[in-house]
Amino acid sequence: MKERSKGRATPLDRLLLAPYSVWAVIFILVPLAFVAYYAFTDNNFRFTADNIVKFFTASSEVEGREVRTYLLIFWRSLKLAVISTVVCLLLGYPMAFIIARARPRVQKTLITLVMIPMWMNFLIRTYAWMTILQDTGILNGLLGAVGLGRMHIIGTESAVVIGMVYDYIPYMIMPIYSVMAKMDVRLIEAAHDLGCNNMNTLRRVIFPLSIPGVLSGINMVLIPSISTFYISQKLGNGKFFLIGDAIEGQYVANNLHFAAAIAFIMMIVLLAAMALLRKLADRSVEGGV
Amino acid sequence: MKRASRIYTALIMLFLFAPIVILLIFSFNETKSLSVFSGFSLKWYRELLRDRDTLGAVRNTLVLAVSASLISTVMGTAAAVGMHKLRSKWYRAALDTVTNIPMINPDIITGISLMLMFVFVGRFFGLATSLSFWTMLLAHITFCLPYVILQVLPKLRQMDPALPEAARDLGCTPLQAFFKAELPEIMPGIVTGLIMAFTLSLDDFVISYFTQGNGFQTLPIRIYSMTKKTVTPKMYALATIIFFVILTLLLISNLTDQDDGEKHKAKKN
């Protein structure tokens, strides 16, 4: 970025930037201000911190223990989202690597195949997973047919994770692939020439170079999976209550201000977490190369 | 490709396409069931083709995705070009941060925040309805924009900065220089951005759920509201048709590419 274009910003360039700048203020910043405004007011729009306090203090009894309701919900959502993201990364990274190393023709076909499911409605795809994962579903039918017994998946954390991984894995594969595809083949050859075996090349050369793609993949999987409420409803048999369910539930119950408070806190936490992640990644990139 | 790679690819594809095979099969089911296949029938396709409201929802979804992706691509590209040449560090850092916000914010927050603003503005001006097709469009453009910008910016950085200058030295106006020299260079990024915007908008449920107005219902919201009576194989039939339309389009575009289709098949892993 340091050797950025020396070209001077012409009036034309400033003109080009103007619509987006205005847009970003009106449709990105102002709405967030509204979230904050609603989060810190009551139903009559009088200032209060009650909603925020409630998020941190509301408690209930779970399995005989007193817990902080919303912190628990948040923790559970985070846990499932992190598991899903890790699984996406573990499954998606090799896939992206294979695609990037394939012949151009094959690359094109494979990337197309990865993207196709995204063009079909996500609610319908999730419904199809119910058909597969149910106790009386296709998977158990197949397992039964080959004499492997049954697996109870639907309604468990595994089912929710499967649903999230399925829906978001293209978002992991795509950015990693596009970074890898641009990688200089000569670097890898050089590593081989210098005596690196495949594993070492991957660890020392390819992985550090692919970190930007990995980061953007993590971002694009973690963020939607932390807030989903449809997947947990359908594949969790309604037995999971995640932070997305909490926000949607409060919205439907007409507690807009508390919904905004949950959203506000989640937003702060995520912004901080992503900033931290980026810092750490920057450091590791520097150290790695 | 090596054997291990092939097996791995096959497994991932199996995972990605298993639900699609399922919905393809069940779209031909005789009964309403999505879990028990009782007999072959084309009735859900007939039902779908005469279901005006569902087809209308498909049309709305497409109208929204097409307009949102086109507008965000044009605006996002312009913004990226402007951002690239920006010299004020402060302005640039601010724009970078703001652009990242919609990507770091879960869609439920983007949806709620826009809804709160639209409703507030609507009340403020005493409008009968504060949500409509237009608010939904604004919302979709907003969450598509960063993806376009982040696709175009790297292409600008990769571009030789001497290129537009050379064009101007050769007598081009700044506008001509942009269209003749810069645009072709960054075109791949623009196209990827357009595709991403289109895909995201097409598949979005959460933001639409919070910002939908009356008279403009999109497919995901229609499906979500089928709570009294359940989702029927009609929706699977719809998904199957979409699948084959995309497949056909991809095949056509493959055939029109320089290589012929036969060769491609032979090479396929």
Added chain:
Amino acid sequence: MKKIFAIVPALALAVVLLLSCAGCGGSTLTLNVYNWGEYISDGSEGSLDTVKAFEEWYQKEYGQKVRVNYDTFSSNEDLYAKLSSGAVSYDVIFPSDYMIARMINENMLLPLNYDNIPNFEYITEDFRNLYYDPQNQFTVPYTYGVVGVIYNAKVVDESDANGWDLLWNEKYSGDILQFNNPRDAFGTAMYKLGIDVNTTDKADWDAAQAELLRQRPLLKGMVMDEIYNMMASGEAAIGTYYAGDYFTMLDMVDESSDNVDLRFYYPEPTNYYVDAMCIPSCCQSKELAEIFINYMLSEEPAVANAEFTYYASPNSAVIHSQQYAEDMGEDFMEIIYPPMDSFRNNYQAYAYQNLDAETLAYINELWEKVKIN
């Protein structure tokens, strides 16, 4: 590689341009209708396409084109959230009783001009002036029904199949489905315990919550429309939903299967509900809305809707229709229209009523605690 993807949006644009002109032309009136998903006869399987039929009928009758924008919502609360924020504007809506009471309370509904709705005469005496609209100024009932229990006789012993206890029977742990919305779920526990479902006494709600928490480990899931597939495929064996839905589930059962034999009964006491057509205060063309409501009451569309939804109709034109009774069959008529001393009395005693904001917030809090366990 990029080119191939670019074709898809381009083609989509072409399709959109082609389609978007389908509704153009002339001075067309617009009627915005907001109903539950899949809650109107839509022309599937040879039925009447009610909305289209109305458009044609209106043009013939009044010589003017009308276009009905038909949108759907997923729950009463969803409808309320959308309307109360002023986010949307509709001309005709189909809320349930307790939500109607709340909306009338908050001046969200307009009184109807019954002169424009002469077909209101078909509404039988039992369904007029119910608690939510005592003077019958705001509503025209659309459907009504009773919540019942559906069970799979291949799994559940006939002797266990009675009352609400079946949903708490540990013998069937892992086979039971509960509603995934607070009001209905609490309702089942309260009917079981003999608590008034409209109590404002927090201790009563706490008791119901304890009952739900006791049930929680026995549940297969907390579901809404997923129940259809789960019951019909034998995935779950016990569930509770609205009476007519039992027949929708029967339609979905694979006849060759010998694992599923769905039966139905009414627990005592249970929930009675009415869904009615109303005009919200944001209505843009009230007279047209009333004409639409009136049309929905006339025999042909009313019968078509009753046959489509499988719910009971408060419309005498439907109840006395020979065609309807024949189409639906005896089993159906017996279950959907059970003999009752007085619908009005049962309804008055057991229907959900609107609760004050404080109680609603309290229920919501209790519900979240049930869900996170």
